[in-house]
Amino acid sequence: MSETVVSDKVGSSAPPGSQPAAGPLDRVRVDSTGCPLTTNQGVPVADNQHSLRAGLRGPALLEDFILREKLTHFDHERIPERIVHARGSGAHGRFVCTRSLAALTQAAPFRSEGKTTPVFVRFSTVAGERGSKDTARDVRGFAVKFYTEEGNWDLVGNNMPVFFIQDAMKFPDLVHALKPEPHHAMPQAASAHDTFWDFVSLMPESTHMLMWLMSDRAIPRSYRMMQGFGVHTFRFVNDSGESVLVKFHWLPLLGTHSLVWDEAVKIAGADPDFHRRDLWEAIEAGEPAQWDLAVQVFTEEEAARFSFDVLDATKIVPEELVPLQTVGRLVLDRNPDNFFAETEQVAFCTAHVIPGIDFTNDPLLAGRIHSYVDTQLTRLGGPNFHELPINAPLAPVHNNQRDGLHRQAIPRGRVAYEPNSLAGGCPFQAGSVQGFASVARRLDAGEGAEKLRAKPEKFAEHHAQARLFYDSQTPVEQAHIASAFRFELSKLTVPAVRQRMVATLRHVSEELAARVAQGLGMPLPEAPPRLDRAAVVAAGAVLRCVGPHVGALRAQGGEAVDADASLENEPAVLFDAVVLPDGEAAVQALAENGLAAEFVRDQYRHGKPLLALGAAQSLLGLFGVPGSLPDGAADPGVLAAPQPADHAAALDAFLAVLGTHRIGERETDPPRL
Numbered sequence: 186m187s188e189t190v191v192s193d194k195v196g197s198s199a200p201p202g203s204q205p206a207a208g209p210l211d212r213v214r215v216d217s218t219g220c221p222l223t224t225n226q227g228v229p230v231a232d233n234q235h236s237l238r239a240g241l242r243g244p245a246l247l248e249d250f251i252l253r254e255k256l257t258h259f260d261h262e263r264i265p266e267r268i269v270h271a272r273g274s275g276a277h278g279r280f281v282c283t284r285s286l287a288a289l290t291q292a293a294p295f296r297s298e299g300k301t302t303p304v305f306v307r308f309s310t311v312a313g314e315r316g317s318k319d320t321a322r323d324v325r326g327f328a329v330k331f332y333t334e335e336g337n338w339d340l341v342g343n344n345m346p347v348f349f350i351q352d353a354m355k356f357p358d359l360v361h362a363l364k365p366e367p368h369h370a371m372p373q374a375a376s377a378h379d380t381f382w383d384f385v386s387l388m389p390e391s392t393h394m395l396m397w398l399m400s401d402r403a404i405p406r407s408y409r410m411m412q413g414f415g416v417h418t419f420r421f422v423n424d425s426g427e428s429v430l431v432k433f434h435w436l437p438l439l440g441t442h443s444l445v446w447d448e449a450v451k452i453a454g455a456d457p458d459f460h461r462r463d464l465w466e467a468i469e470a471g472e473p474a475q476w477d478l479a480v481q482v483f484t485e486e487e488a489a490r491f492s493f494d495v496l497d498a499t500k501i502v503p504e505e506l507v508p509l510q511t512v513g514r515l516v517l518d519r520n521p522d523n524f525f526a527e528t529e530q531v532a533f534c535t536a537h538v539i540p541g542i543d544f545t546n547d548p549l550l551a552g553r554i555h556s557y558v559d560t561q562l563t564r565l566g567g568p569n570f571h572e573l574p575i576n577a578p579l580a581p582v583h584n585n586q587r588d589g590l591h592r593q594a595i596p597r598g599r600v601a602y603e604p605n606s607l608a609g610g611c612p613f614q615a616g617s618v619q620g621f622a623s624v625a626r627r628l629d630a631g632e633g634a635e636k637l638r639a640k641p642e643k644f645a646e647h648h649a650q651a652r653l654f655y656d657s658q659t660p661v662e663q664a665h666i667a668s669a670f671r672f673e674l675s676k677l678t679v680p681a682v683r684q685r686m687v688a689t690l691r692h693v694s695e696e697l698a699a700r701v702a703q704g705l706g707m708p709l710p711e712a713p714p715r716l717d718r719a720a721v722v723a724a725g726a727v728l729r730c731v732g733p734h735v736g737a738l739r740a741q742g743g744e745a746v747d748a749d750a751s752l753e754n755e756p757a758v759l760f761d762a763v764v765l766p767d768g769e770a771a772v773q774a775l776a777e778n779g780l781a782a783e784f785v786r787d788q789y790r791h792g793k794p795l796l797a798l799g800a801a802q803s804l805l806g807l808f809g810v811p812g813s814l815p816d817g818a819a820d821p822g823v824l825a826a827p828q829p830a831d832h833a834a835a836l837d838a839f840l841a842v843l844g845t846h847r848i849g850e851r852e853t854d855p856p857r858l
Contacts, residue, residue, distance in 0.1 A: 224254055232737050235638035235747070236354050236548050242496060242641050245353075245551035252354055256552055259357035260560040267564060269360055270326045272317050272374075273309035274408065274461035275528035276468055278517035280304050280331060280478070286512055289429055289482060290421035292541030293333035295512060303332045305575065306517055307531055308408040308464070311343075312363050313374030318453040319460035320444060321374040322403045322669065327413030327435060328533040329515070330576075337578045339537040340433060341557070344405065345397040346414040348498045351390050351644055353552020358384065377676035386685040390499050390644075392693060393651040399669035400654075401443035401662055407463045409474040410442040417550040418495040418502075420543035420624060421482065428543065428624045430483050430495060432502055434509060435476040446668065465520055473518035479509035493650070494643035498549040500650055527575045532561045540621045548640070566590050583612040639747045642728050648692040655694050667697055671704035684710045691829070712829045724840050731755060731763075733778060740768070752780035757787035762843050767799030775804060782808045790856050792847035794822040796839045802827060809858055814850045822848040 188198035205212055222230040230251055237249035245252070262268055280302045286295035294302040309326035310317065325344040330337055349359050362384035365371050372378050376398070385391040397403070405411035413435030421431045444452070452459045467474060481502050493500040521527035534557040535550065544550060561570045567590030570576060582594070585601045600608035614620065655663065670690070674683045683705060690698035691712035702709045721728060732738050732748030740746050757763070763785065765775070775781040785808045788795055797805055802825040805812070814820050822842045826835035842848070851857075 224251055225258065232638040232747075234354060234737070235352050235640060236551065237636060237638055238546075238548065240635055241637070241639055242494075242546055244546050245548055246636065252552065253555065255357055256353065256556045257559055259360070260556055261563045263564075265564050265566075266315055268560065269311050270307075270309040270328075271315045272313050272319070273307045273326065273528055274464050275305060275307040275521055275531060276464060276474065276517040277519040277521065278304050278306065278473065278515065280329075280513055280515050282513045284510070284512045286421070286480075287423070289423055289431075290541040291424045292338070292421070292539055293335045294331055294338070295541070303579070304515065304517075305330045305332075305527070305531060306515070307528060307533065308460070310374065312376065317374035318457040320404060320449040320452045320457075322376065322398070322446075322449070322673075323374065324398065324403065325405060325408070325411060327411075329413075329435075330531065330533060330537075331539075332579045333539055334580055335539045336580045337537050337576075338539045338542060339533045339535065340415055341533045341535050341553075342413050342415045342433065342435075344411045344413055345394065345402055346416060346432075346434075346501045347394050347397065347650075348416055348549060349385065349391045349394045350388065350549060351497055351499055351640060352548040353550075353556065354548075355388070356549070356552060356556070372676075377673040379677050379679050379682060382674065382677055382686055383679070383682045386682055386689060389647040389689065392647050392689060393499050393654065396651045396654045396666065396693065399666045399673070400658065401445075401665055402441075403669075404444045404446065404449045405460075406442035406444055407439075408460050409464060409467060410437050410439045412436060412441055413476065416498055417547045418488075418545050420545060422541055422543050422624055426622070426624070430485060430488055430545065432481040432507075434479040434481070435515065436479055436509075436511075438475040438477065445665070446672070464517075468518060468520050473516050475517070476515040477511050478513040478515060479511045481507040481509060483507045492643070493646065494641050496545055496547045496641070497644050498547060499647070503653075526573075530565065530570075530573050531575045532565060532570050532573070534558050534561065538621070543624050569593065585612070639749065645728075651693045655697060663697070667700040667704065670697075670701045674701065674705060680707075683707070685713075688712055721836070721840065724843075726840075726843070729755075729760065731760075731784070733774065733781075740766075752778065752784055757784040757793075758791065760788070760793070761846075762794040762796070762839070763788045764839075765795070765797045765801035765804055767801055769800055772800045772804060775801075776807055785810060786858050789823070789851070789858050792822070792849055792851050794824070794839055794842045794848070796824045796826070796835060798826050798832065798835075799828070811857060814848075815853055815857070816850070818850075820848065820851065822851075 191197050222233055224230060233251075236245045236252050238245055247253075259268070263271075280294055282295050282298055282300045282302075285298045286292075287297065289295075294300065307326065307328045309328075310319065310321055311324045311326065313321055313323065326342075327344050328339065328341045330339050350356060361367075362380045363376055365373055366378060366380050376382075385395060402411075415433035417432075419431050419433070420428045422428050456462065464474060481504070483502070487507075488495045491502070491506065495502060535553040536555075536558050538544070544554065562568060565573065568586070569589050569591050571578075571582075572591070572593040585603055587596065587601050598608055603612070603614075604610065655666065658666065670686075674686060677683050684707065687698055687702050687705070687707070688710040689712075690701060691709070699709055729750050730738075730746060730748045731750045731752060732746075733752060735748050735751050735754070738746045738748050765785070781804075785795065785804065789810050795805070795810065805823065805825070810823060812820055812823050821838075824835050824839050824842075826832045
């Protein structure tokens, strides 16, 4: 009788003999054209670019169900192969401390000079599957598991010091774009295809990483001849609970060497196991692979003075600002006994830290802390992956976690809870002196309790370090970068993606963009508009993005821009100056908005500077803003930059007049505007 009850979910009763699962696939095909983004529960997603955080530089929040659903689904997409870093090679060895860091950190490996800590290291490519080639153009994983007496510490990094994205919210999108295209599963272990370049050409924050990926660093000669980096900014914490910031660098004793592209392609055909064979045979021959560990240590006060944000994983801390200090030696001198049991089953997790090592509020790191553990639950069959021999710590394990798939330990007794009296209170809490304790007080400027999806101002500059990297390369290395871009972009089938990417390169190097465009047989496209926000911030300004509404706006280049104020809720009188954006669509939208006209007129009437970029120059005339003072002289506070090449000079002039506070010569009674 209940089948007579009908709803939108249950539908009606099943017709006799029906079997929809045996019918055409039309019943399950999905087409998202014209549809808003939603969660797996159908909830519309307002912002798919940023994690929910407690303040602009505050920690990511566990309540961010959108981030957690997105990462959890992504983590479980492949069984049992790793989604990324599937093709790897590992070795056992030791880390020897050569300089005590006891004053800076209580971390066990750095407690005293000469202290030795066993390690297992896994190197890997990122994009390819387990059976792919070693010499693909790709990032290389460089993951180190320290088996310390206070637990396992996993320093999970890459052979490049930066990454493609700033926020873990975008990690599934990055990997989906990089992996073989889903409709035909090609290409394997390669970034030279439409979806990858479509994604990164719409994400200006990827520009710096693209320079590394197109450089010789992406095709190392050997695992033994590549650098490694922790990528993120971490914390050292000493016995007194005092904290400093730290970045980790692995420096190969053999030097940093690369293949040329022609070698890489031919080696892939002759020996796709070239890198794993090289590492294995060197160790078997009694030639251990060795690296020095160097650190950059700096305070939060020093970090606040940098022109970039140290929580931004797309940026490095230049060695000119913070020199490297060599603190130890990594030696790999024993091959695994069994590839599957050790290299394949080893589980690295950024969440695995020990007393003396702590996290920062890097929004990419926050997602990794969740994602790595979550991934291992499926890949290794449940919550007891820590009991596999390669993952088991040397430190004793005592807790009340019980059962689960593949449990190896056999805990004794009737008690599996804490606090208790029936087991004498054991296992007991170690306390903050002996146990792990997060930094009690952080000085991260800008932390707060306001919950929002956004990013700090300094995260908005994407090209300065990319330019520095390119300029630091030798002419031969620069030629290799141009050739790599030419090869990769020539594989694209959508000309608009190719054009957009070459246009972005103009912000890095006009010479590079011209070489790539010439190699692709295309005219040099116009660079996308860009205001050097970092220069404005460095000059002492506080930037706000005012839009027709608060929340996500779409820039002309495709990237998301967060408006934290609207023309309706924060009028012009609250601001000292205004910059009008370029872009025909943006100009048209502002031209039709009476609040925008009022905003600009009030800025002018109150003697404040205005800067119009590109097409926005027409708004000045449309809104009736005079270009001259009442006496006929040019108004120093009404500035325009018609072309991207004019931006730098216009910005300098804008900052100069902003420092004068107000252009009093405009004032008339009654006002002209």
